[in-house]
Amino acid sequence: MDANFPAVLQPFLKYAGGQEITGESRLRDLGLDSMQSIQLLFAVEDAYHVSLPDELLTDDTFATVGSLWAAIESVRPAAQEAS
Amino acid sequence: MNLDELFAVTAEHAARTDREAAFPVEALDVMRANGMLGFVVPTEHGGGGGSVTEVLDLTLRLAREDMSVAMIFTMHCQQALALVRHANPELAARVLPRLARGELYLASVTTERGKGGHLLSSESVVHSDGSHLKIDRDAPIVTGGPHADAYLVTVLAPDATSPSQVSLVYAERSEVDVEVLGGWQPLGMRATRSVPMRLTGQVPVRNLVGEPGGFREIVTGTFGPLAHLGWSAAWLGTAAGALSRVVQFLRGEAGRKQFDTTSELLLTGLAKVRGRIDTVHSLLRNTSRVVESTEDLTQPPVQLLLNTLKITAAEQCFTAVDELIELVGLRHGYLTGSPLRLEQAFRDLRSASLNYGNQRLYLANGTLSLLDQQVRLV
Numbered sequence: 001m002d003a004n005f006p007a008v009l010q011p012f013l014k015y016a017g018g019q020e021i022t023g024e025s026r027l028r029d030l031g032l033d034s035m036q037s038i039q040l041l042f043a044v045e046d047a048y049h050v051s052l053p054d055e056l057l058t059d060d061t062f063a064t065v066g067s068l069w070a071a072i073e074s075v076r077p078a079a080q081e082a083s
Numbered sequence: 084m085n086l087d088e089l090f091a092v093t094a095e096h097a098a099r100t101d102r103e104a105a106f107p108v109e110a111l112d113v114m115r116a117n118g119m120l121g122f123v124v125p126t127e128h129g130g131g132g133g134s135v136t137e138v139l140d141l142t143l144r145l146a147r148e149d150m151s152v153a154m155i156f157t158m159h160c161q162q163a164l165a166l167v168r169h170a171n172p173e174l175a176a177r178v179l180p181r182l183a184r185g186e187l188y189l190a191s192v193t194t195e196r197g198k199g200g201h202l203l204s205s206e207s208v209v210h211s212d213g214s215h216l217k218i219d220r221d222a223p224i225v226t227g228g229p230h231a232d233a234y235l236v237t238v239l240a241p242d243a244t245s246p247s248q249v250s251l252v253y254a255e256r257s258e259v260d261v262e263v264l265g266g267w268q269p270l271g272m273r274a275t276r277s278v279p280m281r282l283t284g285q286v287p288v289r290n291l292v293g294e295p296g297g298f299r300e301i302v303t304g305t306f307g308p309l310a311h312l313g314w315s316a317a318w319l320g321t322a323a324g325a326l327s328r329v330v331q332f333l334r335g336e337a338g339r340k341q342f343d344t345t346s347e348l349l350l351t352g353l354a355k356v357r358g359r360i361d362t363v364h365s366l367l368r369n370t371s372r373v374v375e376s377t378e379d380l381t382q383p384p385v386q387l388l389l390n391t392l393k394i395t396a397a398e399q400c401f402t403a404v405d406e407l408i409e410l411v412g413l414r415h416g417y418l419t420g421s422p423l424r425l426e427q428a429f430r431d432l433r434s435a436s437l438n439y440g441n442q443r444l445y446l447a448n449g450t451l452s453l454l455d456q457q458v459r460l461v
Contacts, residue, residue: 015245028247028299033203038450057454059303059381 001069008047009065012040023066037062044068050075084122084131086141089113090148097149098420100274101427104267106230107274110152111188119156121183123164128175129183135164135309136371139316146320147327150431151274153320155227157313162189162235165305166253169293174253178233187255190231192282194224202237202302204246211241215285216252218259226277229263232256236282240296248296252286259284271430303381308374310439311389312367315396318435319363322400325428326356329407332415332423342411352410359399359406366392373461383454384461390444390451397435404428 006021013021013030021030032040045051052061052071061071093110100107114120123138124130133141138160146153163182166189170178181187193202210217220236228234233255240248264279293301330353332338342349370392377385408416408425416425 029245029296031245031247033247034447035450038453041454054383054455054457054459057383058379059299060379 001066002048004047005065005069008043009040009068012036012043021065023064023069025065027062027064027068032062044072048072048076084117084119086117086144089117089119090144093145093148093152097152097274097424097427100149100151102273104269104273104276106227106276107149107152107155108230110149111155111230114156115185115188118183118185120159120163120185120188123160123167124179124183125167128179130179131183133160135312135375138309139312139367139371142313142316143320143323146317147324149274150317150321150428151272153317154272154275154314157317158191158226158310159189161306161309161313162191164309165235165251165292165301168305169251169301170253171289171291173289174292178253187232188227188230190225190227190234192220192222192225192228192234192236192280194222195237196221196223202306203249203299205237205239205249206246207238208243209238209241209250209252211288214288216241216288216290217285218252218254218282220282221264221279222282223279224277225280226275228261228278228280229276234259234282235292237298243296247299249298250295251292251298251301253290253292254282254284254286258286258290270433271427272434273430308380308389311393312371312374314435314438315363315367315370315392318396318400318432319360319367321428321432322356322363322403323360325404325407325423325425326353326360328423329353329411329425332411349410352406356403356406356410359403363396363399366395377461383451384459387448387451387455388461390448393439394436394441394444394448397432397438397441401429401432401435404432 001023009021010016012032013027015031041052050072052075056071061067089110092113093107096107096109099105118131121130122133126132138157142153142157145156166175166178166182178187195205195207197206207220218236218238220238233253236252236254237249238252239246240250259282262281264281267276267278333342333344370388373385373388374380404425408429411423411425415421415423419426
């Protein structure tokens with residue numbers, strides 16, 4: 001997971017408090033609701049220059065920090081991963 | 084299952100329960116006796132093994148007699164199905180056979196002051212000592228609450244760190260103190276007796292339905308879809324019943340004396356009403372098919388369709404009855420006690436857009452639309 005990823009998510013997680021955000025952190029438990037998930041999606045897409053396909057935009061993708069990161073990874077160009 | 088008796092008893096008491104805002108205890112007694120309260124319970128537990136489609140068929144038919152009774156039945160089936168699908172084996176073995184025998188009429192305690200009908204959050208803290216959950220729950224609206232034998236209650240999970248960690252708990256009337264905090268004096272749906280209540284007491288931890296904090300899964304898989312489908316069926320049945328009574332009247336001797344059945348105004352009006360009803364019916368059946376054949380109901384196209392069904396049924400069924408009143412005029416359409424019962428259908432259906440507010444669903448669908456760039460039609 002990209003070291004900067006928690007910082008991208010932080011503004012949408014009002015119950016995260018000072019706790020460390022890990023791959024297992026559950027996004028909804030930390031305050032993400034369905035109305036905000038679109039804003040979070042835009043922020044993530046801007047930060048990583050990707051576009052998540054419609055098929056990935058389910059509850060499972062937005063379940064945990066790790067599952068959202070895995071979705072981003074699945075669409076990132078290979079060249080970027082190597083850099 | 085003798086349905087004729089239920090329809091007859093419902094029709095017999097509909098005017099009185101509406102006038103007095105009284106719960107239809109006579110209809111509930113028939114539902115207890117004829118297996119309807121256990122309709123969705125699997126046959127191995129002694130239930131009727133009914134499908135979602137069959138619940139909608141019954142709801143539609145009941146609503147032609149009385150929308151309140153249809154709402155009571157369909158919402159009970161929604162709670163019962165939540166237990167069938169999500170109760171742990173011990174709870175299922177304890178509760179489902181009794182549900183099948185008609186001993187348990189279920190009410191849901193999901194509303195909360197400050198958040199209205201928002202299902203997915205709670206501010207009601209619950210304490211756990213490891214074996215019991217201590218509940219103190221205040222709800223502004225509990226449909227059928229004073230007559231329920233058991234409740235499905237949403238509470239904040241014991242160790243919750245945010246309001247979204249909601250658990251669903253099963254509580255029998257004998258396990259909790261039930262206090263009715265106020266009355267029910269609404270415009271329509273008067274017989275649903277949806278009063279404010281407070282539940283206090285302790286229930287065993289094994290009464291948890293689904294995972295701790297796992298109410299969201301129950302909502303997306305069962306509660307949400309069944310609510311939108313069931314309510315829409317109740318509203319559609321109400322509007323279809325109203326049109327049927329009007330057409331029967333127009334076709335009769337008295338009707339033909341008063342109304343010119345070649346009038347273009349009348350014919351165009353009837354066509355529009357019938358079109359609204361057929362549109363909602365098609366949407367209801369398609370949505371039901373999608374819900375029964377789709378594994379992941381959280382996909383935006385499915386959520387969009389479910390919300391659109393609810394919004395459309397609420398708007399179109401109300402408009403249909405409004406237009407019928409305009410067509411038949413003041414004496415037949417507007418007066419309480421007219422045999423066409425349009426006045427009651429109008430009042431009952433006015434609740435539809437407010438019952439889980441359309442406005443909120445429009446906002447949700449706006450967001451969901453942005454999540455489906457391809458516009459995948461289901």
